[in-house]
Amino acid sequence: xxxxxxxxxxxxxxxxxxxxxxxxxxxxxxxxxxxxxxxxxxxxxxxxxxxxxxxxxxxxxxxxxxxxxxxxxxxxxxxxxxxxxxxxxxxxxxxxxxxxxxxxxxxxxxxxxx
Amino acid sequence: xxxxxxxxxxxxxxxxxxxxxxxxxxxxxxxxxxxxxxxxxxxxxxxxxxxxxxxxxxxxxxxxxxxxxxxxxxxxxxxxxxxxxxxxxxxxxxxxxxxxxxxxxxxxxxxxxxx
Numbered sequence: 319x320x321x322x323x324x325x326x327x328x329x330x331x332x333x334x335x336x337x338x339x340x341x342x343x344x345x346x347x348x349x350x351x352x353x354x355x356x357x358x359x360x361x362x363x364x365x366x367x368x369x370x371x372x373x374x375x376x377x378x379x380x381x382x383x384x385x386x387x388x389x390x391x392x393x394x395x396x397x398x399x400x401x402x403x404x405x406x407x408x409x410x411x412x413x414x415x416x417x418x419x420x421x422x423x424x425x426x427x428x429x430x431x432x
Numbered sequence: 433x434x435x436x437x438x439x440x441x442x443x444x445x446x447x448x449x450x451x452x453x454x455x456x457x458x459x460x461x462x463x464x465x466x467x468x469x470x471x472x473x474x475x476x477x478x479x480x481x482x483x484x485x486x487x488x489x490x491x492x493x494x495x496x497x498x499x500x501x502x503x504x505x506x507x508x509x510x511x512x513x514x515x516x517x518x519x520x521x522x523x524x525x526x527x528x529x530x531x532x533x534x535x536x537x538x539x540x541x542x543x544x545x546x547x
Contacts, residue, residue: 361538
């Protein structure tokens with residue numbers, strides 16, 4: 319089964335507004351990562367947050383991690399049309415946690431209306 | 433510094449044919465991962481390789497699928513006797529070490545269409 323599950327599945331907002339996406343996972347993790355995928359392209363890494371971190375910032379991105387609730391959120395502030403994409407969370411459960419690769423959720427499809 | 437290179441970008445095969453997908457990791461990266469993505473779905477892990485070794489193939493179907501990462505040359509994902517259900521986008525990713533506290537660098541994928 320999927321380790322990470324994003325919520326909502328789709329989100330449409332006006333340019334300039336903030337977008338928040340959530341991710342829940344099931345097992346303990348070493349780190350959680352967020353990736354962006356533009357239509358028909360590969361994934362691009364956005365940010366990595368370690369299990370002992372609670373919040374991380376990168377430009378207009380802010381990621382939080384709550385290991386007690388096994389959840390993470392990605393906030394994109396002051397959204398731009400170029401932010402239109404699918405956003406995936408991915409978890410690394412480390413050795414013994416399952417597959418040795420990252421486990422991805424189904425993604426949130428974000429549409430920024432001009 | 434070239435990124436992860438995958439070819440071909442698009443591959444069309446008829447049922448029963450073989451598909452060979454190639455992936456050249458970023459320079460200096462010795463860890464390669466293959467993922468499969470169906471429309472409107474996330475990426476499903478298939479296999480994790482280091483040079484000349486398969487580390488984890490728990491996501492690979494037991495039959496018809498195989499992967500290698502030779503000492504020289506690209507990593508190859510091979511699908512024998514393709515069926516329509518194999519139609520998907522196949523992505524390769526690489527990293528300098530394992531994914532613990534490391535991000536992955538993805539290629540642009542190979543879109544496999546089985547007629």
